[in-house]
Amino acid sequence: MWPLALVLVLLNCHIVASVSIINTLPGFSGNLPFKLETGYVGVGDLDDVQLFYYFIESERSPKEDPLLLWLSGGPGCSGFSGLVYEIGPIMFNYANSSGNKPTFLLNPYSWTKVANIIFLDQPVGTGFSYAKSWQGYETGDISSAAHTYEFLRKWLKDHSQFLKNPLYIGGDSYSGITVPIVVQEVSNGNEVGHEPPLNLKGYVLGNPFTGPTYDLNSRIKFAHRMALISDTLYESTKINCKGEYVQVDPSNAPCVENLQEVTECTQNIFYDQILEPKCSTTSPNPKIFKWDQNFDGENFLDVLHHPTKPQCRIYNSLFSNIWANDKTVQNALHVQEGTIKGWERCNDSLSSNYANDVSTCIDYHRNLTKKNLRALVYSGDHDMVVPYVGTQEWIKSLNLSDDYQWRPWFVNGEVAGLVATLNFS
């Protein structure tokens, strides 16, 4: 027995050694008013893959509040992106950050007000996560979901005080593919008795990519609803292409021609938020977005102080690139030296080695509706990357019974959206 025991001890040592409690962060004045932990968990063969995470305890009742594992999209977008730009407790103070010294504000709408959240750098090659061998960087939908499940079990073994908290898995954009696979893995693992049993309660998805049939086709319908293409062009395209705008028969000339007109109308739209301007990432200096190349600090400052376009959301990502590539910051986060070349908010180069082996996850959703889980799917209605109209359609295709009709959803007396509740069978 003792060799096994030794391995376990070593494993525990390894995990304990890489867990750090962070009390202060460069750019945040004073002690952090929440509990932040960072660390690595080794997964895969011989723990070849080292997944980096940020864990923030609920600011309400960490013992009772849910534990949420948050996966950013991409694939290749860092956990820090979700933390600082989406649902975490700090956000950049754009007005009061000098070019090379980003500072932070507290986010009054942080989900950590009500939940314990793990922001995970996944798949390997994302954020501060790395592999010890080059083979370790080979990844895809299925293998990264397996790594994430392994991460979760190991992390909870080492943080057993959270084993009883309701567990949710969430993410947005491309994580619409990954999250349901991870949820399925957890559900399967629980059923076959993997240790520890995880207290899985459900999943959360925002503008989730689910597959090209619904999501990409729905962009045409969305463009019409949002007055980006005319009634005439929409009707003509719908008829000529028979509603299929992705898998197009190149010999269908009227359809191809209509789609060219649609492209002309929409190619300069910023798909992430159609009301904001589309700003080039290659102007004024492409190098400033490539952190493994020579960094030209002066031009970077130019962009921050004199952006070529007003309100360019994409320039906000410069703040995280500056911040997370700073050695002081990496030391504060207890990042292991020499493990990554350079940090990127979203590692686009990852996609060339990434196997998109689950083209649609609708079957996962259908299966999960039978597992006594809850699911929250929410959509911003000005997102043309994954338009809400496509999301509505695949949910409809699950043929769930209506609990309530769509009704207005109020926040402080303001209509903030529409909501419907559907029954899982």
Add this chain to the structure above:
Amino acid sequence: MWPLALVLVLLNCHIVASVSIINTLPGFSGNLPFKLETGYVGVGDLDDVQLFYYFIESERSPKEDPLLLWLSGGPGCSGFSGLVYEIGPIMFNYANSSGNKPTFLLNPYSWTKVANIIFLDQPVGTGFSYAKSWQGYETGDISSAAHTYEFLRKWLKDHSQFLKNPLYIGGDSYSGITVPIVVQEVSNGNEVGHEPPLNLKGYVLGNPFTGPTYDLNSRIKFAHRMALISDTLYESTKINCKGEYVQVDPSNAPCVENLQEVTECTQNIFYDQILEPKCSTTSPNPKIFKWDQNFDGENFLDVLHHPTKPQCRIYNSLFSNIWANDKTVQNALHVQEGTIKGWERCNDSLSSNYANDVSTCIDYHRNLTKKNLRALVYSGDHDMVVPYVGTQEWIKSLNLSDDYQWRPWFVNGEVAGLVATLNFS
């Protein structure tokens, strides 16, 4: 002959006496970098109605550039509202105005960069316009259009240097009703030889109210397109109400019920810009919006510095109410003392005495397409007061031939909208 001559001299004296050139304005630092003139023109029986105007010369080539007469909507919204909140050369500096001392910035997108513009306080009872007798305040679509036409002829007689400039008449919102009537009056007047002949070239309308059939019915379609009501509710309402949501048969229970659900979904939406919050004008203190009642300056400051809701567009109107009710400002504008009780950006009380005697102006539009004129109709696509979908429909009903299909409209390389050109016969 001499009594007639005397009258003319007096008339000229009267007009000349009420024209003022304004070089400085309270709240604007230094001399105005454009030519501003204000004045009154008497119209109607015995010049009983005194219409106040702001005239700003084109900052390019006043001799060649068009002359635009701009009519704000309401009815009852002041010319200053169009000047300072829409297309004029100055706008409020919200960030740097103290509660009782609004200041101005230059508007880099002012239409006065390319056009001479008259901002007219019409109909009588609007802004600084007044009547000498109480009967003079009786007004409506037809009579106010006649007053506006009379104003234009008298103003141009006194400013004959602009008689040869291309003349356009423009406005938005409720002026969708008024502008076509005025254009028709001018066209008719020219045809029967009224003096002076006006060099009418066309008209300009923004989100124009044209009549309830298209505009109000289109709100349901618009609410659906903008995801304010669900697919199911939209389809059901369309079928049950047979597409008519304004003139509803009260015994049609399914339709009435559907419309109640629609109301539930949309009643807390800010119709002017559906993405902005709906802010109460009666909170925190209703008095501050009633300038003929006691003015409570302290509470007003509270609103400006601690608005109860963020980004409440409606609170911006407080700046013009503060500014235009200031005696120093009224002196600077050469407003005649004692002629009005209090200034309001939009005089809502006017509507109770106002005859909406033209319920739809589509026949005016149809007639004007035969008059060798140009028309520009533009719509903001997040306006639910007069949604663009209804505007598209009434334009379509004119059966004009397409010169071009709808195509994207670019500003500095960004898609800023869609545009189509139609041929007047």
